[in-house]
Amino acid sequence: MKRGISIFASLSALLVVGYFTATKWAIRHExxxxxxxxxxxxPVAVDIAVRWDKEMQANAGMITLPVAILNHGNTVKFTEYSFLANVFAFRGYIVISIQHDLPTDPPMVTKVGELYVGRQPQYLRGVANIRFAVEEMKKVQPNADYNHLTMVGHSAGADISMYFAKLxxxxxxxxxTLDNLRVPFLTxxxxxxxxxxxxxxxxxxxPGVIPPEGVREKSGIEVVQTTFQHNDMRDTGPDEAKASIKGILDKFLQDDSPLTPAEIKAQPEMADPGPVTPYVPVAPTPEMGKRVGSASSAVAAQQ
Structure with missing residues (x-):
């Protein structure tokens, strides 16, 4: 009888340890x-992903959370990249996925011969969304490092990420980035x-978006050629594609050693985006930054 009680107690202890271990790594989405x-x-909707234990430590003033901004592709919702958000959250980041497009926005069109085939207005709008969301997130979670952002994106969201980094x-x-097709890499x-x-x-x-291999080596750029389709790089993609991306991304995040500026001659230049940015600082008012939970009202982006 005593032996049975002992075994039961041991199993109970294992279950408790397992529960708290699982809870420790649990990721909260809001x-x-x-x-x-x-x-x-x-309206600028955001999905926040963060590990419970890291959030509690940040709230207690013990740590400062690193910040990742996740930008969706066209016709894809901001909530459809949880497989990426969870990799960053697991690594201790607070992840902010932003809905960039609204049904009332003009459609994205292709204009051959124009800068970024005429898509600069959408990129500028994305930059404005990011800047505004970051300012609002400072009120939601002040214990995070908003001065050193990790930009992440797929397709048009990848171009927005690179464009924001340029500015x-x-x-x-x-x-x-996952298939940025228009905005060249920074070198x-x-x-x-x-x-x-x-x-x-x-x-x-x-042409000109991806720099030559020699430039990439000097600039700290790693390009991974996959066998996957463009639209495989989101939650609806095959498990094989997501697992491969997650594995490589996780290893990339392990290495936080700083880079030193590369000495590169005749590097490709990005076109000047111009002085216009659709973001105007506004003095805080009681009505500013009103937050309304909208988990069930995500809107689809316009093509």
Whole structure:
């Protein structure tokens, strides 16, 4: 009888340890919507992913959370990259996935011969969304490092990530792209870049976007050529693709050693985006930054 009680107690202890171990690594997701008064109260929905234990430590003032900004592709919701968000959250980041497009926004079009085939307005809108969301998130979670962002994105969201890094390099820690097709890589070596490339005949990378191998080696750029389709790089993609991406991404995040600026001659230049940025600082008012939970009201992006 005593032996049975002893075995039961041991099993109970294992279950308790297992429970708290699982809970320790649990990732919390929360969706909020902010309203930008500088742009006619434009709604900017965000999905927050963070590990429970890391969030509690941050709230207690014990740590400062690193921040990852996740940008979705066209026609894809901001909540459809949880497999990526969870990798960052597992590594201790607070992840902010932003809904960039609204049904009322003009459709994205291709204009051959124009800068980024005419998609610069969408990239500028994405930059404005990121800047506004970051300012609002400072109120939600002040114990996070918003001065050194890791930018992450797929397709058009990857171009937004690279474009934001171009405009605000001093705020960037790392960049992770999945098939940025229009905006060229930055090659000054100020931060590390990891890029996954699809093998998809329907999605062609513009000339000059990916720098030559020699430039990549000097600049801290790692390009991973995959066998996956462009649209495999999101939650609806096959498990094989997501597992491969997660594994490589996790190893990339393990290495936080800083880079030194690369000495590169005749590196490709990105076109000047111009002085216009659709973001105007506004003095705080009681109505600013009103947050409304909207987990069930995510909107689809426009093509």
């Amino acid at each position: 969706t909020l919507t902010f309203y930008d008064p500088a742009r006619d109260n434009r 605000h390099p001093d705020q960037i820690k790392k960049v992770v 000054d070596g100020r931060f590390k870049i990891l890029s996954f490339r699809s093998k998809d005949p329907a999605f062609k990378t513009d």
